Amino acid sequence: MSKTKRERVLELLKETGVLRPRDLKEVGISGAYLNKLHAEGVLDRPSRGLYALADSEPSEHRTIAEVCKRVPHGVVCLLSALRYHDLTTQAPFEVWLAIDQKARLPSIDYPPMRFVRFSGEALSFGIEKHDVDGVEVHIYSAAKTVADCFKYRNKIGLDVAIEALRDCLQQRTATLDELWAAAKVCRMSNVMRPYLEAVT
Incomplete structure (x- = not known):
């Protein structure tokens, strides 16, 4: 997995909190990277089609x-x-x-x-x-x-x-x-x- 793409995904997640595969397509990255990062334990999948950083503290909302x-x-x-x-x-x-x-x-x-x-x-x-x-x-x-x-x-x-x-x-x-x-x-x-x- 390309480090630059990985860094871009992590940057986007820090900016937006949660991502969908289609959000990555808009910046030219395959949505499959989210699955890969989830499999590595870097991301959580709070619900189907949504990904968040595994170490992020979710708010009450x-x-x-x-x-x-x-x-x-x-x-x-x-x-x-x-x-x-x-x-x-x-x-x-x-x-x-x-x-x-x-x-x-x-x-x-x-x-x-x-x-x-x-x-x-x-x-x-x-x-x-x-x-x-x-x-x-x-x-x-x-x-x-x-x-x-x-x-x-x-x-x-x-x-x-x-x-x-x-x-x-x-x-x-x-x-x-x-x-x-x-x-x-x-x-x-x-x-x-x-x-x-x-x-x-």
């Missing part, structure tokens, strides 16, 4: 990085975004991902994912870019996440939405104005108003 690498057009939302923003005591076993109403549903068996379809401003509003284990991930802001939780309260529970709203204001993760703006985009102003008034 490694699965978010893995999912966003495989579904780059998705946006981390609802319970996973709450967890990322530290607005819930729950630790979801699935990664919640928002995708466009018309997007093809990705067929990925691992890590476990829950897809929610958004459209228009509800999809594009409040997206933040964060670095998770070297991977750029798209996650909804704390305010947008809280508004989404009220919108999907029948799926995740009203108690989770109220707890997130309370924590969001106590921790100053979002301002009242940001929460109102998100509530309007999600058409949740009337639903959230009594709870916003009660906690302020």
